[in-house]
Amino acid sequence: MSDAQATPVKVAILGFGTVGSSVARILSDSKPQGVELTHIFNRSVARKKVDWVSAGVVWTEKIDDVLASPVDVVLELAGGLDPAGEWVRRALEAGKSVVTANKKLIAEHGIALDKLARSKGCNLFYGAAVAGGVPVIPGLQQGLAGDQILRIEGILNGTCNFILSKMEDGAELAPVLKEAQSLGYAEADPTEDVGGFDARAKLVILSRIALRADLTTNEVPCKSITEIAAVDFAYAREMGCTIRQISRAELHGSEVLATVGPMLVPQASPLAWSRGTENMVLVGGTYGGDVVFSGHGAGGHPTAVAVVSDLLAIVHGSKTIDLPSKKAGVSGDFLLRHYIRFIVKDRPGIIAQIAGALAEQEINIHAILQKPGHTKANLPFVVIVEPCPSSALKRALEKIATLDCLLEPTLDLQILEPEAEA
Amino acid sequence: MSDAQATPVKVAILGFGTVGSSVARILSDSKPQGVELTHIFNRSVARKKVDWVSAGVVWTEKIDDVLASPVDVVLELAGGLDPAGEWVRRALEAGKSVVTANKKLIAEHGIALDKLARSKGCNLFYGAAVAGGVPVIPGLQQGLAGDQILRIEGILNGTCNFILSKMEDGAELAPVLKEAQSLGYAEADPTEDVGGFDARAKLVILSRIALRADLTTNEVPCKSITEIAAVDFAYAREMGCTIRQISRAELHGSEVLATVGPMLVPQASPLAWSRGTENMVLVGGTYGGDVVFSGHGAGGHPTAVAVVSDLLAIVHGSKTIDLPSKKAGVSGDFLLRHYIRFIVKDRPGIIAQIAGALAEQEINIHAILQKPGHTKANLPFVVIVEPCPSSALKRALEKIATLDCLLEPTLDLQILEPEAEA
Numbered sequence: 051m052s053d054a055q056a057t058p059v060k061v062a063i064l065g066f067g068t069v070g071s072s073v074a075r076i077l078s079d080s081k082p083q084g085v086e087l088t089h090i091f092n093r094s095v096a097r098k099k100v101d102w103v104s105a106g107v108v109w110t111e112k113i114d115d116v117l118a119s120p121v122d123v124v125l126e127l128a129g130g131l132d133p134a135g136e137w138v139r140r141a142l143e144a145g146k147s148v149v150t151a152n153k154k155l156i157a158e159h160g161i162a163l164d165k166l167a168r169s170k171g172c173n174l175f176y177g178a179a180v181a182g183g184v185p186v187i188p189g190l191q192q193g194l195a196g197d198q199i200l201r202i203e204g205i206l207n208g209t210c211n212f213i214l215s216k217m218e219d220g221a222e223l224a225p226v227l228k229e230a231q232s233l234g235y236a237e238a239d240p241t242e243d244v245g246g247f248d249a250r251a252k253l254v255i256l257s258r259i260a261l262r263a264d265l266t267t268n269e270v271p272c273k274s275i276t277e278i279a280a281v282d283f284a285y286a287r288e289m290g291c292t293i294r295q296i297s298r299a300e301l302h303g304s305e306v307l308a309t310v311g312p313m314l315v316p317q318a319s320p321l322a323w324s325r326g327t328e329n330m331v332l333v334g335g336t337y338g339g340d341v342v343f344s345g346h347g348a349g350g351h352p353t354a355v356a357v358v359s360d361l362l363a364i365v366h367g368s369k370t371i372d373l374p375s376k377k378a379g380v381s382g383d384f385l386l387r388h389y390i391r392f393i394v395k396d397r398p399g400i401i402a403q404i405a406g407a408l409a410e411q412e413i414n415i416h417a418i419l420q421k422p423g424h425t426k427a428n429l430p431f432v433v434i435v436e437p438c439p440s441s442a443l444k445r446a447l448e449k450i451a452t453l454d455c456l457l458e459p460t461l462d463l464q465i466l467e468p469e470a471e472a
Numbered sequence: 473m474s475d476a477q478a479t480p481v482k483v484a485i486l487g488f489g490t491v492g493s494s495v496a497r498i499l500s501d502s503k504p505q506g507v508e509l510t511h512i513f514n515r516s517v518a519r520k521k522v523d524w525v526s527a528g529v530v531w532t533e534k535i536d537d538v539l540a541s542p543v544d545v546v547l548e549l550a551g552g553l554d555p556a557g558e559w560v561r562r563a564l565e566a567g568k569s570v571v572t573a574n575k576k577l578i579a580e581h582g583i584a585l586d587k588l589a590r591s592k593g594c595n596l597f598y599g600a601a602v603a604g605g606v607p608v609i610p611g612l613q614q615g616l617a618g619d620q621i622l623r624i625e626g627i628l629n630g631t632c633n634f635i636l637s638k639m640e641d642g643a644e645l646a647p648v649l650k651e652a653q654s655l656g657y658a659e660a661d662p663t664e665d666v667g668g669f670d671a672r673a674k675l676v677i678l679s680r681i682a683l684r685a686d687l688t689t690n691e692v693p694c695k696s697i698t699e700i701a702a703v704d705f706a707y708a709r710e711m712g713c714t715i716r717q718i719s720r721a722e723l724h725g726s727e728v729l730a731t732v733g734p735m736l737v738p739q740a741s742p743l744a745w746s747r748g749t750e751n752m753v754l755v756g757g758t759y760g761g762d763v764v765f766s767g768h769g770a771g772g773h774p775t776a777v778a779v780v781s782d783l784l785a786i787v788h789g790s791k792t793i794d795l796p797s798k799k800a801g802v803s804g805d806f807l808l809r810h811y812i813r814f815i816v817k818d819r820p821g822i823i824a825q826i827a828g829a830l831a832e833q834e835i836n837i838h839a840i841l842q843k844p845g846h847t848k849a850n851l852p853f854v855v856i857v858e859p860c861p862s863s864a865l866k867r868a869l870e871k872i873a874t875l876d877c878l879l880e881p882t883l884d885l886q887i888l889e890p891e892a893e894a
Contacts, residue, residue: 076618076759177615183760185615192614192790193599193607196498196780320766323745337498338605338777341767344742346760355760358618362793368614371788 059365062089062121064113064137065128066098069151069178072354073125074103082358084365089116113137117144123364125357126150135159142166142174149360151178151353157251157267160258161375168372175360175370180252181206181329183352184345188359190259190333195371197335199260202299203466206252208327208348209236209243210275210295214312215325218283218292223276235327235348246272246295246310253297253310260333261301263378265308271382273311277461282391285419285432286314289389289465292322296466298384306378314389314465320344321466383439387416387465390433390447393458396426400455407449408435411442428457440464481787484511484543486535486559487550488520491573491600494776495547496525504780506787511538535559539566545786547779548572557581564588564596571782573600573775579673579689582680583797590794597782597792602674603628603751605774606767610781612681612755617793619757621682624721625888628674630749630770631658631665632697632717636734637747640705640714645698657749657770668694668717668732675719675732682755683723685800687730693804695733699883704813707841707854708736711811711887714744718888720806728800736811736887742766743888805862809838809887812855812869815880818848822877829871830857833864850879862886 061077063070070090077087087107092098095111110116113133116124117140124141126148128134135155141148142163150156156163156176167174177187181204190199205211212235216226227244230236242248250272254265275295286293291314299308315322320342324330329347334340346352394400405415413435420431435443447460483499485492492512499509509529514520517533532538535555538546539562546563548570550556557577563570564585572578578585578598589596599609603626612621627633634657638648649666652658664670672694676687697717708715713736721730737744742764746752751769756762768774816822827837835857842853857865869882 072759080618080620082618183616183619183757184763185611188615189607189611189765192785193610193781194605194777195784196502196504196782197605197777198502320745323742335605335777337494337773339768339774341606341765343611343763343765345763351759352761355616355619355757359615360618362617362795363614366793367791368793369789369791371784371790373784 058084058086059122060086060088060120061123061125061361062091062116062119063087064091064116064124064126064134066090066092066095067127068350069353069357070125070127071100072350073127073357076354076358078102078104082362082365085361089119089121091116117141121146123147123149123361125361126152127357129154131155131158138163139166142170142172145170145172147173147364149175149357149364151176151357153179153248153251153255157254160255161264164372173364173369175363176255177360178353178356180255181331181343181345182347182349183355184329184331184343184347185356185359186256186331186343187259189343190256191370194260194333194335194338194341195373197338199333199335200301201334202253202256202260202297202331203321204253204256204297204331205294205321205324205329206249206297206331206347207243207295208329209240210249211324211329212327213244214275214278214294217278217280220280222280223278244276245274249295249297250310253299253308256331257299257306257308258375261299261306262373262375263301263306264375265306265378265380269380270308270310273309275312278312281430282461282463284421285389285391288419288421289314289434291316291465293463294321294324296321300384304376304378305381307381307384309382309384309464312463314463316466319466383441384464385437385439386467387437388435388443389463389465390435391430391461392433392456393428393430394455395457396429397455400453403453404433404450407446410449411438411446413438413442413446434465480506480508481544482508482510482542483545483547483783484513484538484541485509486513486538486546486548486556488512488514488517489549490772491775491779492547492549493522494772495549495779498776498780500525504784504787507783511541511543513538539563543568545569545571545783547783548574549779551576553577553580560585561588564592564594567592567594569595569786571597571779571786573598573779575601575670575673575677579676582677583686595786595791597785598677599782600775600778602677603753603765603767604769604771605777606751606753606765606769607778607781608678608753608765609681611765612678613792616682616755616757616760616763617795619760621755621757622723623756624675624678624682624719624753625743626675626678626719626753627716627743627746627751628671628719628753628769629665629717630751631662632671633746633751634749635666636697636700636716639700639702642702644702645700666698667696671717671719672732675721675730678753679721679728679730680797683721683728684795684797685723685728686797687728687800687802691802692730692732695731697734700734703852704883704885706843707811707813710841710843711736711856713738713887715885716743716746718743722806726798726800727803729803729806731804731806731886734885736885738888741888806886807859807861808889809859810857810865811885811887812857813852813883814855814878815850815852816877817879818851819877822875825875826855826872829868832871833860833868835860835864835868856887
């Protein structure tokens with residue numbers, strides 16, 4: 051673009067952590083035409099200074115100085131709702147475009163911020179907010195806008211995928227979680243990741259873009275992966291499946307079926323092939339069928355690629371396709387097969403009682419699996435039920451929970467159905 | 473966009489075949505805001521008329537009428553270099569934006585047409601030219617512009633993938649090719665597909681966008697998949713591999729290593745998982761690592777999704793990120809392991825002669841495989857050689873070709889190396 055070449059676009063980085071310094075590194079290495087890094091903001095910025103960024107860059111811990119400067123584009127890489135949300139709002143109000151990797155902010159306030167950006171004639175890009183370096187958001191906004199997407203299934207949290215794919219290879223949860231923490235994949239308090247809340251924010255963003263449905267984040271049910279044990283992988287394998295944290299959303303009229311949590315995934319599904327910290331998103335379109343995106347979702351460099359790509363889009367005058375989304379109610383009531391694992395002190399009549407409680411809710415049993423090698427005093431076994439509403443199963447499991455023989459809370463996982471062959 | 477709502481963008485479809493009618497169908501069904509289909513052009517247009525498009529649409533067989541009309545965007549869906557190329561040029565010269573699915577035209581003349589479009593202040597989009605409904609081009613242009621991509625590996629021809637994945641399941645080439653023709657996947661003359669020329673045009677386009685390297689199409693070596701026999705799948709399986717038509721390009725300074733043809737692909741590679749007419753593209757970035765896109769690459773509806781998405785991008789004022797590409801030389805001289813299959817009338821001394829010819833070129837033998845169940849009069853066996861330049865191997869095979877024992881031309885396939893684990 052000739053404009054870009056004439057006057058460089060002035061850029062500020064807010065937050066010089068892993069992603070912020072990767073962005074500065076890419077800009078220093080590749081020196082894209084028409085881009086000038088002018089400010090780096092961080093709390094206690096002195097300890098952050100590095101010698102490889104251009105000497106002209108202003109290092110500052112005063113956000114007001116950045117927002118009052120002639121900076122054109124602000125890269126918000128601090129994360130969290132506060133104070134990052136306030137900085138983004140103030141930047142947009144000052145007519146500055148914003149690129150952010152902040153999934154929480156975009157899930158909660160994306161619609162209002164989009165509106166603010168448009169009213170000020172500037173741009174808000176957040177390609178890095180979902181799946182880091184995998185261009186899912188640009189792919190959906192730019193490449194699949196012509197389809198009507200009805201279904202999203204994703205592996206949106208690299209930490210959970212790291213943990214579950216290690217457990218698939220035989221590891222136990224607790225040591226793998228520790229390993230993930232020591233590698234920097236998981237926080238000291240891993241609740242956001244393992245509890246599904248991180249993936250949920252990303253699912254809300256994808257639902258808005260792909261299904262054009264605005265969900266209320268708190269309404270999407272989450273289940274933690276910490277309930278999964280090694281024995282569940284053994285049973286899953288017997289069924290030709292593995293276990294992954296899956297974020298799903300399906301459009302049904304004005305309602306969206308949505309859940310986040312561990313699910314049984316058939317080995318034949320691409321979602322079963324993701325290993326380590328990989329992210330993967332599958333979208334199902336009315337016209338184009340299934341499309342799969344995968345790659346490295348997390349880490350400084352992949353996320354920074356998405357941020358720099360968004361920055362270049364702004365510099366080159368690109369606009370996102372602004373397709374209207376609508377408020378949608380959330381239901382977790384998928385009609386799916388379920389895997390239900392019990393751990394009991396064995397005695398006669400348990401199966402009869404469980405079968406009775408399921409029959410009361412008109413739920414059919416598809417199979418009962420019991421692997422050898424366990425004692426009667428601490429016996430895991432699995433019941434597979436035919437497709438049934440999650441709500442009916444919940445009622446049955448509430449009744450079953452009152453049985454005296456249960457040694458641990460019952461684990462109930464949805465089973466992802468294999469897609470029809472292409 | 474308020475502009476889009478005020479005055480609808482007038483759209484013409486050139487070519488009402490499978491893709492053209494799918495585009496009209498999607499526009500009729502989804503009625504995107506700000507878009508008005510005004511013209512449908514085809515030779516002998518009367519036989520093409522359908523009753524489900526808006527009554528106001530002008531059906532015409534006169535291209536001049538379309539180009540002289542106030543149409544804003546032309547969707548070129550006729551394909552081929554002539555006369556489609558002439559229509560695209562004339563449309564751009566008249567200040568009309570163009571969306572095209574024409575891989576041949578974009579591979580050959582994309583740079584000149586891009587320049588023409590920019591000089592006229594209009595847009596040229598061709599997201600449908602590679603991998604149909606899989607948003608590889610928008611994903612690369614919009615989502616990975618911030619990375620430095622050094623490597624592309626793709627399954628870019630659905631017909632070849634259909635044939636090879638059926639052969640993997642035990643079918644022979646000739647009947648599968650017939651089946652592909654009866655299903656409409658392959659033309660009566662399948663040379664474009666099986667010979668690799670269709671995939672090569674797409675590889676040239678991807679190299680320009682991802683590697684920013686302009687290749688001369690004819691310089692990229694192609695090998696036909698018709699040399700592959702059932703016995704090759706049997707040997708590939710023994711090596712933990714399958715066979716796929718792979719289009720590859722790797723940037724090395726100002727030179728690009730590029731080839732199209734059947735290759736041995738490790739079962740652990742995502743490229744081995746593609747089935748049927750699926751397309752798949754893997755790009756390797758300096759910062760973001762590997763990213764994989766996959767989905768339905770061919771057929772009316774998936775291709776139409778890409779065309780409509782490009783149209784919406786234009787309507788919403790989006791621009792492609794125009795990153796400069798450079799002329800690059802092509803080499804086919806990858807340093808890879810090779811699978812070499814001989815069919816001989818057995819006699820003493822054959823292995824010694826073959827090994828001697830390889831040794832003269834300093835090529836090491838990694839393994840010799842010979843499955844039982846074949847007669848000495850018609851004996852297939854396989855030599856796996858360690859990584860060597862294709863050019864050295866070519867010299868060795870030329871010498872081996874003079875041996876009197878060879879019953880068929882020798883088959884030489886590159887072996888794709890498995891990527892390092894994430």
